[in-house]
Amino acid sequence: MYxxxxxxxxxxxxxxxxxxxGLEPVEGARADFEYVWPGGSEPGFVNFSRDRFHFSWGYxxxxxxxxxxxxxEDDRHRLPGFTLENALxxxxxxxxxxxxxxxxxxxxxxxxxxxxxEGFNPWWVFVRLHDDPxxxxxxxxxxxxxxxxxxxVEQLPSLIQKRMQEALPPEGYATTKAGKPVALRFDRRxxxxxxxxxxxxxxxALQDNRNVLLSGPPGTGKxxxxxxxxxxFTSDPKVLHFDPELVVGAWSEDAAPQFRSLRRxxxxxxxxxxxxxxxGVLPEPTKTGVxxxxxxxxxxxxxxxxxxxxxxxxxxxxxxxxxxxAAIFGDMLALLDTDKRFDPAREGSGARVDRGYPGLTVEVAxxxxxxxxxxxxxxxxxxxxxxYLLAAMNSSDRSVAPLDAAMRRRFSIxxxxxxxxxxxxxxxxxxxxxxxxxxxxxxxEQEAWKKPFEDWGVREVAALAVDVLRGINARIEFISGRDxxxxxxxxxxxxGDSRDAVLQSLCEAFDRNIVGTLRLTYLDHDExxxxxxxxGGETSxxxxxxxxxxxxHALQDLSTPRLDVVPLAELTxxxxxxxxxxxx
Numbered sequence: 001m002y003x004x005x006x007x008x009x010x011x012x013x014x015x016x017x018x019x020x021x022g023l024e025p026v027e028g029a030r031a032d033f034e035y036v037w038p039g040g041s042e043p044g045f046v047n048f049s050r051d052r053f054h055f056s057w058g059y060x061x062x063x064x065x066x067x068x069x070x071x072x073e074d075d076r077h078r079l080p081g082f083t084l085e086n087a088l089x090x091x092x093x094x095x096x097x098x099x100x101x102x103x104x105x106x107x108x109x110x111x112x113x114x115x116x117x118e119g120f121n122p123w124w125v126f127v128r129l130h131d132d133p134x135x136x137x138x139x140x141x142x143x144x145x146x147x148x149x150x151x152x153v154e155q156l157p158s159l160i161q162k163r164m165q166e167a168l169p170p171e172g173y174a175t176t177k178a179g180k181p182v183a184l185r186f187d188r189r190x191x192x193x194x195x196x197x198x199x200x201x202x203x204x205a206l207q208d209n210r211n212v213l214l215s216g217p218p219g220t221g222k223x224x225x226x227x228x229x230x231x232x233f234t235s236d237p238k239v240l241h242f243d244p245e246l247v248v249g250a251w252s253e254d255a256a257p258q259f260r261s262l263r264r265x266x267x268x269x270x271x272x273x274x275x276x277x278x279x280g281v282l283p284e285p286t287k288t289g290v291x292x293x294x295x296x297x298x299x300x301x302x303x304x305x306x307x308x309x310x311x312x313x314x315x316x317x318x319x320x321x322x323x324x325x326a327a328i329f330g331d332m333l334a335l336l337d338t339d340k341r342f343d344p345a346r347e348g349s350g351a352r353v354d355r356g357y358p359g360l361t362v363e364v365a366x367x368x369x370x371x372x373x374x375x376x377x378x379x380x381x382x383x384x385x386x387x388y389l390l391a392a393m394n395s396s397d398r399s400v401a402p403l404d405a406a407m408r409r410r411f412s413i414x415x416x417x418x419x420x421x422x423x424x425x426x427x428x429x430x431x432x433x434x435x436x437x438x439x440x441x442x443x444x445e446q447e448a449w450k451k452p453f454e455d456w457g458v459r460e461v462a463a464l465a466v467d468v469l470r471g472i473n474a475r476i477e478f479i480s481g482r483d484x485x486x487x488x489x490x491x492x493x494x495x496g497d498s499r500d501a502v503l504q505s506l507c508e509a510f511d512r513n514i515v516g517t518l519r520l521t522y523l524d525h526d527e528x529x530x531x532x533x534x535x536g537g538e539t540s541x542x543x544x545x546x547x548x549x550x551x552x553h554a555l556q557d558l559s560t561p562r563l564d565v566v567p568l569a570e571l572t573x574x575x576x577x578x579x580x581x582x583x584x
Contacts, residue, residue, distance in 0.1 A: 005062070006054040007124065009046075011425045013181035015197055017053045020128060021046055025053070035063040036134045038247055044135065051424075051431030055126060055135070065137040066124065079115060079122060079139070119143040121173045123153060123164060127242055130188050136244050142173060150248045157240050157253045159192055160184060190240040191256050199228040202414065206388050209412040210338045213320060214392040216416035219487025222392040225416070226265075226316050229390060233314045234261045259312040259386070262305050262367070264298045266315065268323035274330040279356050294357045296377060299332060301368040303383050308370040309344050312386035320391040326404050332383070336410040341385040352380040395483035396521075415482075418473055423488035424466045430459035447584070453577050461502040464577070465491045467584040468506075472514065475532045484521060490514055500573045507568035507576050515565050526563040533565070534583055544571075544579030 009017055014025070021031040023046070030047040035057065042063040045056050057063055067079075093103045115122070121142035126135050140153045153161055160182075167180040185193040185200075194200045202225050205212045214222040237256040243249070266277070274280065277297040284293040296304070302313035326333065331353050334340070342350025355362070355377060362377040369375040391411065393403075423429075430448035449456070449464040473485040490513040496502035522529040533546045545566055551559035568576050 005059050006056040007181075008052045008054055009181050010052045011180060011183070012196060013183035014053045014425075016183040016185060017046055023048060023053070034134045035137050036244070037063070037065055037137045038245055040064050041134075051429075063137055065139045079120065116173070118145055120145070120148070125156075125160075127244075129242070129244070136242075138247065138250065155248070155251060157238065157251055159238065159240070159253075186240060189256070190242075190253075191237050192240070194228060194232050196225070196228060198225050198416065199232070202229050202390070203232070205412045205414060206390065208338075210341060210385065210387065211336055211389045211411045212391070213408075213411040213413045214390075214416055215395045215413055217396050217418070217483060217485045217487050218394050219489030219492075220416045220418055220485075221422070221487070221489075222394075222416050223318060226318065226390060226392055230263050230265065230314060230316055233312075233388075234263050259310055261312050261314070262302060263314040263316070264302055265318065266298055267318045268320055268325065268328065270323055272323045272328060274328055277328045278330055278332055279362070281357070294360050294362045296362055296364050299329075300377060300381065301364045303381070303387050304364045304370065304375075304377060305368040306386040307342075307344055307382075307384040308374075311370075312388070314388045314390060317389065317391040320393040321397060321403055322393075325407050329407070332381075333406060333410070335381070335383045336389070338385075340383075341387070342382045343385050350382045350384075352382045355379050355381045417482060418469065418485050418487050420466050420470050420488065423469065423491060424463070426488075426492065427462035427465060427494060428459055429462035429466050430457075431463075449577075449581060449584070453574055456499050456577070458496065458499055458502050461499055461506060461577075462494070464580055464584070465494055465506050468510070468580050471534070471584040472532060475534070479528055479531055480521070486514060486517060490517070503573050503576050504569065506580070507571070510580070511567050511569050519565075526561075529565075530563050535563070543582050544575060545582060 017023070018025055023029040023031055025048050027048060027050070030045055032043070032045045035042045035044045040063075042057060042061060044063065047054055047056060057066075092107065098106070119142075121144075123140045123142065125138040125140060127138065128135055139151060140156060141148055141151045142153050144152050153164065156164075163182045163184060167182045183195070185195075187193060194203050198221060202212060202214065206229075214225060216222055237258055238253040239256045241252045241254075243252075266272075275282065275297070278299050279294065279296055281292050282295050283290050285291075298315060302315050305311055306313040329336070334353060335351055337351075340351040342352075358379045363375040364377065366375070389411075395415070432445040432447050433451075447463060447467060448460045449467065451460065469486060469488065469491055476484050476486070491506065491509050494502060494505045494509050496505050518529055518532060522532070530546060530548070533543070535543050535546045535548075545568070547564050547566070548561045549564045550556075550561050566579070568579055571579065
């Protein structure tokens with residue numbers, strides 16, 4: 001690490017740094033600490049510059065695990081290499097025809113290529129322990145040479161290895177691209193926590209209220225959060241241990257004592273009812289024809305399972321408002337409150353209602369039986385404290401049944417709007433730049449896409465995509481409310497290897513996703529659509545995105561001007577950029 005004095009940290013890893021060190025992601029934010037490893041230490045700091053946090057150290061003072069040293073002698077806890085001074089001694093740099101900076105870059109590129117070809121593929125791991133402000137450093141290698149096997153990534157716990165593999169580019173290690181920073185959080189016992197900030201917020205809400213509803217516009221990550229929490233709920237957790245005094249064998253893991261967990265996912269729709277969800281009489285084939293059987297739905301089945309000590313269950317309900325939620329829950333609505341749930345360890349606790357069809361035996365399917373044995377439902381129904389309900393709904397749906405007040409009161413509601421930060425990280429958008437003020441009095445931030453078009457690259461187009469979505473949503477919220485905002489999924493798949501290719505992809509997404517959605521939202525309301533697209537209400541106004549078209553003379557008494565939206569994908573790159581900039 002002799003060409004730079006920092007590691008860039010973005011994405012979820014950057015948010016972890018922000019939370020751990022209590023730093024806002026603003027230019028100049030900084031926290032000092034000490035890098036430590038067995039047998040040594042070095043001052044360091046974390047700071048925010050441009051659009052990333054950086055783990056940094058003093059120039060020429062790379063912490064030992066980051067250093068390149070040739071020969072490694074009997075110490076293999078850092079990468080083999082040699083310094084610029086050694087290069088001068090060996091004659092690979094004459095010190096005259098090449099600047100030190102250029103020499104460092106050339107030598108480091110060559111050594112990096114050689115290391116990758118030999119199979120080193122290094123990972124640097126930063127560990128911060130609870131109540132310890134220091135950063136513990138370790139170096140690990142994927143597919144290391146035989147003499148470096150004690151630094152193999154296989155030393156790391158399986159959970160960390162899995163996340164590292166997910167962070168690699170599609171080509172794996174056979175590429176010049178670096179992997180993304182990996183961020184993992186653990187509680188004080190060493191058990192992994194949920195990966196994203198939204199998922200952690202949802203999980204905390206479930207601990208306070210067993211019923212949580214995620215509400216927001218489509219494409220904002222509600223279903224993704226449902227899936228993350230659901231996977232976490234039934235994962236096989238391990239407790240991780242880290243010994244700061246060791247290099248080899250620093251990690252260990254053991255099974256965490258946990259609940260037996262079950263999960264079930266249901267999607268509400270207009271024909272879904274109480275009989276499907278709670279309890280119903282349904283047809284069943286018999287040897288002589290067709291009979292009927294009282295069958296419990298997912299709510300009672302999971303409630304039966306979770307009523308056994310040491311068991312818990314999660315029921316996720318997507319498209320929550322697409323069916324009639326109050327009718328689907330029926331009398332179970334009275335049992336939903338957290339303070340009305342029963343505790344299996346306290347006999348007689350919680351509220352109860354009489355079960356339907358009390359004269360008939362009702363049994364759950366084998367996977368839901370208590371301890372694999374007891375399958376019969378009691379004549380009185382109660383919901384256990386260890387039954388969690390996690391629902392999601394699109395707040396912009398107005399054609400479906402609204403949630404009544406009694407249902408809303410029993411759920412903790414988390415509104416999830418468009419996440420421009422996540423979109424910017426996903427697209428690798430260029431950050432704002434500091435530009436001199438016209439009056440010469442200081443500097444101010446300027447969006448990357450405000451530079452001359454000929455200076456744009458891929459990241460400037462990505463920054464434009466984020467601000468186009470932000471600008472459109474700002475106008476939508478004033479006209480129709482935040483429930484009708486457009487989610488980051490609209491531009492999630494914008495991609496390309498060049499400026500013009502990414503710009504074309506962005507315009508195609510705009511034409512298909514944004515314009516298509518807005519036309520349906522503002523059907524026969526051209527004035528509102530024009531305002532969202534930044535076009536004035538006067539018929540003489542026009543822009544690169546849309547224009548007013550006067551009706552033919554023969555129809556002027558029967559018709560009004562109509563809005564024509566320009567297909568941006570058909571424009572030249574320079575005109576595409578101009579049109580999109582007008583939307584910000």
